[in-house]
Amino acid sequence: MAATGTTASGESAFYVTTPIYYVNDAPHLGHAYTTVAGDVLTRWHRQRGEKVWYLTGTDEHGQKIMRTAEANGVSPQEWCDKLVEDAWKPLWEHLQIANDDFIRTTEPRHTDRVQEFVQDLYDKGEIYKGGYEGPYCVGCEEYKSPGDLLEGDLCPIHKRPVEWLKEENYFFRLSAYGPRLLEFYEQNPDFVQPASARNEVVQFVKQGLQDLSISRSTFDWGVPIPWDPKHVIYVWIDALLNYATAVGYGSDQAKFDATWPANVHLVGKDILRFHAIIWPAMLMANGLPLPGRVFANGWLMVGGEKMSKSNLTGISPRDLTSHFGVDAYRYYFLRAIPFGQDGSFSWEDFSARYTSELANDFGNLASRVAAMIGKYFDGTLPEAKDAGPAEQAIADGLAAAAAQADTMIGDNLDFAGGIGAIFDFVKQVNGYLSDQAPWKVAKDDSPEGQARLAAILYTAAESLRAIAVLLHPIMPATSAKLWASLGAEPHLGALADQRIADVATWGKLPAGAQVVKGEILFPRLENA
Ligand code: MSP
Secondary structure (H helix, E strand, O other): OOOOOOOOOOOOOEEEEOOOEEOOOOOOHHHHHHHHHHHHHHHHHHHOOOOEEEEEEEEOOOHHHHHHHHHOOOOHHHHHHHHHHHHHHHHHHHOOOOOOEEEEOOOHHHHHHHHHHHHHHHHOOOEEEEEEEEEEEOOOOEEOOHHHOEOOOEOOOOOOEOEEEEEEEEEEOHHHHHHHHHHHHHHOOOOEEOHHHHHHHHHHHHOOOOOEEOEEOOOOOOOEOOOOOOOEEOHHHHHHOHHHHOOOOOOOHHHHHHHOOOOEEEEEHHHHHHHHHHHHHHHHHHOOOOOOEEEEEOOEEEOOEEOOOOOOOOOOHHHHHHHHOHHHHHHHHHHHOOOOOOEEOOHHHHHHHHHHHHHHHHHHHHHHHHHHHHHHHOOEOOOOOOOOHHHHHHHHHHHHHHHHHHHHHHHOOOHHHHHHHHHHHHHHHHHHHHHHOHHHHOOOOOHHHHHHHHHHHHHHHHHHHHHHHHHOOOOHHHHHHHHHHOOOHHHHOOHHHOOHHHOOOOOOOOOOOEOOOOOOOOOOOOOO
């Protein structure tokens, strides 16, 4: 396997997607939550040496966007262009998101293929013309069943009145797919995760599916139905197809074959049914392979409600990164909230974890070790001749932490558990240093004393070498600073090329490495 992160050609990429976000407003913490999770997952797989493809993008059609643009006195396209370029793309850069592509649903590479896909279903008899009326939530861009509404006419998610819509439109024969979907869930028990999400989907499909209205004729901001351009394609059908059009569906067969299907679709729990029911049914109808997994994450809550711009509770990620820094931001949400569950954002909890876990446990460890190697060995990493059982325990602890983190983060998307395992190791190294007290051993200038001191500081530095690698997917800039301070690059190469599979191989950082006390990794927080 090449050290650059590519694998033998022909092998399909580990393909991960985020939802494509509505550009009616600027991003808030809830949107960034999923995008950071996908970034950590894909960076982790890159460090496994796999070929990876990470896709994000924006959902630009539909009534919600159209109305927002109208209210702002610009065309929908102008509105989308502005939001994408001024708000969404710059935020992902700021948060160090390493996406491989960014798809916009107004791009011809998408709209042309969407028309072909829908035409194909029409030609196959999967789409027919009919009429529908019912309550519609523009916030969700979805017809609701009357039984789901609160107080008679409120959307349960947006808590705002629905609108009554009556339209003649085209329908996809979704109802016919219930049995095949149930069989598919049965044969692929991990398709929908976590288990609570899977249960919800299975129960819903068991109750029987209705055909799905897939066109709108009361407004025109969308992709026209090819055989009847008075209608535009329902924004959700248009949007779901981004996962295929972005990787060459219908245009670049080689790329499509090398990427499709997605291994993981990350979605918020509110859009689970679209991804776990409608999307696989659309693919079945078209004869395309189905994705590996749909993982539904929970919501970030404020005051017991889903954080959202429309409820004026949407906090901008930059409000937090300007105080805590980008890496601490990437760390905090994944560490504090079990992935798949709802979690509340609290400034106090973020500050507390920043100080105890990042600044004290991790940051201080890095600076103390570098300072002692500077003081006692002039910054040259000594050889560990006198390693004993205490050092062996550290090597064993590293092996356990690396294996756990790899399974938890890389396979199970249990980010909180995996980061926890890495930080347990950080704590173990801190405990080791307190027990060994190198600052006392240093006072013994006999050859034995100096050999012990060398073994202790080598062990701590070698542990930090591994910690830098394991934390790189989560906190790339901090890990890079640590890598530089350990003087690792001239001996081991670039941090991004370090592999998870051999991170626990003990003794990689060679004696002679030039250790410098770099900048403080997590400076003390200013009073907010
Ligand atoms: N455009 C659709 C998705 C189409 S995917 C083919 C959409 N967009 S959205 O901008 O409204 O939401 C995008 C994602 O952000 C969803 O997964 C949603 O769950 C997530 N979040 C929005 N607010 C959230 C929180 N407060 N917390 C966590 N995620 C939430 O739906």
